[in-house]
Amino acid sequence: MLNLPAWQRSLDAEFGAPSPGCYRVQPEDFIVDEQLDFTPENHGEHLWLRLEKRHQTTLDVVKSVSRLCGVTLRDVGYSGMKDRVAVTRQWLSVHLPGREAPSDLSESLAAVGIKVLAQARHPRKLKRGVHRTNHFTLRLSGEALQRQHFVDRWEALCHHGVPNYFGPQRFGPEGRNLQRAEALLAKGWRKRDDRQGMMLSTARSFLFNELLSERLADGTWCQPLAGDMLMLDGTHSVFTVDTVDDDLVSRAAALDIHPTGALWGVGELAEYQVADYEKRLLARHPVLCEGLLKSAVKRSHRALRARLISPSIEILPNAVVLSFALPRGSFATAVVSELIAHPDFA
Secondary structure, three states: OOOOOOOOOOOHHHHOOOOEOEEOOOHHHEEEEEEOOOOOOOOOOEEEEEEEEEOOOHHHHHHHHHHHHOOOHHHEEEOOOOOOOOEEEEEEEEEOOOOOOOOOHHHHHHHOOEEEEEEEEEOOOOOOOOOOEEEEEEEEEOHHHHOOOHHHHHHHHHHHOEEOOOOHHHHOHHHHHHHHHHHHHHHOOOHHHOOOOHHHHHHHHHHHHHHHHHHHHOOOOOOOOOOOEEEEOOOOOEEEOOOOOHHHHHHHHOOOEEEEEEEOOEOOOOOHHHHHHHHHHHHHOHHHHHHHHHHOOEOEEEEOEEOOEEEEEEEOOOOEEEEEEEEOOOOHHHHHHHHOEOHHHO
16 A cells, blocks of 8 residues: 655755645634636626635535535636635636626625625636645744744755655545555546546645655756756746757756656656656556556656746745745645655645
8 A cells, every 4th residue: 555755855965855844724724815827807608706605615605605606516617726724716607608607796705704805797707727836924933934044045945946746635645546546546436536647646636746856856857857848937838858958058047947757647658767766656556557548548758847937035023924926736745845844744
């Protein structure tokens, strides 16, 4: 039975392991603001609502909106799933052709802890994964802040980027989603057993983290290698390199390009130096790798590193407040785990 390992951190070699600390003591310590790169057009069949929630999941909000508007869950769109123990802001869309939302919708949502910040009409449903970034405001406290190297660790992340791990929430409490995924893939994945594809996503996330951890261990997580598929910063545009020259090394050092790792599935394996990492991954986790191939999920790639966008730090008497944005799909917990030791990252 698979269990979550202690994956490599990027800063331990220079600063040692982080000291204990606290985050998310209350939802207000973890604020997430989803950012689109467009705005609703003020006309159309879909009502878009910018909502703020506290201590609820995105799916909790979707259920409340569908119930109050008298529509099915499929009529409600959203871009990203946001943390439960947090204060988060994001757009949702509701398909309301030819009719208005209930006049008391804002009051009814407020009664269940959801605040309407803005609303507008738009011709199309809000689709998954269309937001550009998430902006985070995090409050950290505890012993780690008293250590000499805390600010140095933060500045190193700002300068070199952050290992783009999938966060522990992807794997469920005590890694139980991973164990469910392993069992499902061992017997043969079927759509009816995994309607939303969550188990496929869990398995692919685990394999990605394993590969990233190995490249962290040997110092190649932010350095292009022969056979790497490189991703342009701020986009999902990729290109493969057979050889690495000084220009690629300089661009990677400037965080203009990032090496990627496979999200396992059907497709061509890597070549050259990168092929060895994938062969070792297949040897260590044949049930997951082969099960994903049999499921017919398509192979894709994810950057091994994420750049902190507009980072800042505010030092308070007994806490620090960190502010930064990350590309969609990147986890703020990957940042926090480099700065403090906490049971979530054990």
